Amino acid sequence: MRRLVFATFAVLAMSAVAPMFASQPAPVAVTPITYRVTFPEPEHHWMQVEMTVAGLGATPFKARMSRSSPGRYAVHEFSKNVFSVEAFNGKGTKLASTRPDIDSWQVANHDGTVRIVYKIFGDTPDGTYMGVDTSHARMNMPAAFMWAQGIEARPIKISFAPPQGLNWKIATQLFTTSEPWTFTAPNLQYFMDSFTELADLVISEFTVQNTDGTPVKIRLAAHSDGAQADVDELAKLVQPMVREHMAVFGEFPKYESGNYTFILDYVQWGDGDGMEHRNSTAVSSPGLSLKTPQGRSQALGTISHEYFHNWNVERIRPAGLEPFDFTRENTTCCPWLAEGFTQYYGDLLLRRAGLSPRVPVNYAVGVINGAGRQVRSAVQMSEHAPFADAGVSIDANDRARTFISYYTYGAAIALGLDLSLRELSNGKITLDDFMKLMWKDFGKPGGSAPGLVARPYTLRDLRAELTTLTGNKKFADDFFDKYVEGRDVVDYARLFKLAGYELRGSNKGGWAGSVAVQTVGGGLLVGMSGGRGGGPVTKTPTAFNSPIYKAGVDFGDIIASIDGQPATMDSWAALSTKPAGTSVKLGITRRGGLAATGTLVLEADPALTVVDVAAAGGSLTEAQKAFRDAWLGTKAK
Ligand SMILES: [Zn+2]
Secondary structure (H helix, E strand, O other): OHHHHHHHHHHHHHHHHOHHHOOOOOOOOOOOEEEEEEOOOHHHOEEEEEEEEOOOOOOOEEEEOOOOOOOOOOOOOHHHHEEEEEEEEOOOOEEOEEOOOOOEEEEOOOOOOEEEEEEEEOEOOOOOOEEEOOOEEEEOHHHHOOEEOOOOOOOEEEEEEOOOOOOOEEEEOOEEOOOOOEEEEOOHHHHHHOOEEEEOOEEEEEEEEOOOOOEEEEEEEEEOOOOHHHHHHHHHHHHHHHHHHHHHHOOOOOOOOOOEEEEEEOOOOOOOEEEEOOOEEEEEOOOOOOOOHHHHHHHHHHHHHHHHHOOEOOOEOEOOOOOOOOOOOOOOOOHHHHHHHHHHHHHHHHHHOOOOOOOOOOHHHHHHOOHHHHOOOHHHHHHOHHHHOOOOOOOOOOHHHHOOOHHHHHHHHHHHHHHHHHHHOOOOOOHHHHHHHHHHHHHOOOOOOOOOOOOOEOHHHHHHHHHHHHOOHHHHHHHHHHHHOOOOOOOHHHHHHHOOEEEEEOOOOOEOOOOOEEEEOOEEEEOEEEOHHHOOEEEOOOOOOOHHHHOOOOOOOEEEEEOOEEOOHHHHHHHHHOOOOOEEEEEEEOHHHOEEEEEEEOEOOOOEEEEEOOOOOOOOOHHHHHHHHHHHOOOOO
């Protein structure tokens, strides 16, 4: 109860500083929607959920599963694992339910109260789905819980009844109550954001100071091979890391649940994932050991990425994700910023904290040479996310030549913008200042209730913020026109020199394109892999404008001859020894047997590497040393 009182107070306080929401009515006391979660047979990988909704009046009640989940872009159809659904009225009389669509259960003729009881299977204990066994119950809420459509603003109360004798504890950002296994959420959006794990967790906590002097409690809850001392060791690494994160934005967010929790699961039978939430994150990596320094160091990569998200995407949130629509895919302009900038900073802040030697420079190479850049910009890659992020359609796709991950693309843009700002301002303005400004204008204002963001940003807002930051509209417009909404790349070669890095070409000729071939009857089969032993066939289209594409060859073709001789793996490999500009005659057999010819004109291999001049035995100028210190050195006080 104490937390709920606090939450209501916080709502009023936020309304005072967010005038656009000041006219909203104060929350009315309504009966919370209640859930009771039990685990009668965890060894069979299902749990039982009872959802009770009262105060419904006379209208038919619709309960539904989500189709999508914040942080994932594809639809996941979470209703597929639900079974044995039963509905009752307030007196316990069983009621009939109908299925208006595959995600929903509708109940009419109730007495104002409906209790739905269902079972749900799960064995994917990552950040996206759910998994139940005798070691744990790990649940992404949209994957596990039906919700009451039309009354999403109602508060929620949830109780868990863990199995006897398994010593389970709980990690969640749900609000605690006086009952140890009962929690609350102020509304559906917050509830769905509140990833929960029950397991024999090892918990380690530390407190850091916020800029205003208030304490910020950070918790690690680990289901792993680690003993208390191991998780404490990990916490010792996380502590300097969170200080570097805070230094970027200038302050920690206010964690509505009273603390921030890293919900870590490293069991062998898990699935790798990292999922951001407002006051917590769900991180999993199968078999990672917390017993060794290497394992703990390895854990930091995802931990750092996810922690950055509690500012960037959870509170500094792109339009299109806010409020999240659980009934469909949610598209947005800006995973290149929400994910890509987070990727860049995830690496950079480990470096600043002295926890990793890695400098995030290689993302540039993936974008400069990424085939997809010929047809899609960073914004268009972002809009493609619902197909690329665990999209489940099984037909052939051409992402090999039309898509670059918005993680890579966005991280390269972050790198390019950071270096460009430093160059433009002689080091006075950096990407940290851009993030601080975004925090001040979009993140910090908060929302009308925990779980809501009042002012999501648009692409236009980002451009305006860059203009405000630099006082240079031409720079901001150029940057967005060319590198964000256009398909040009930042001049990394020039910018790298400022920090003592070099972008080096391969100096190799004889490049036919990025293409895999394999020996088959009649020659070399292009761009096909797998398919043997019943596995799926992967078809890899040849990249637009690559030499092999221009020679008229694509996946499924067989290269029958090279310069009149039967094509073999050896003769194919020998092409790489010929100089760029060499012309080669290909005999091609198409699907269905049509014979064709093509001219393959070899080009210089465009492969690039980023070289650290100092590490390669060269010496840095004083200016380069100063640039590196300002960029990569600690900012935490
Ligand atoms: Zn992310």
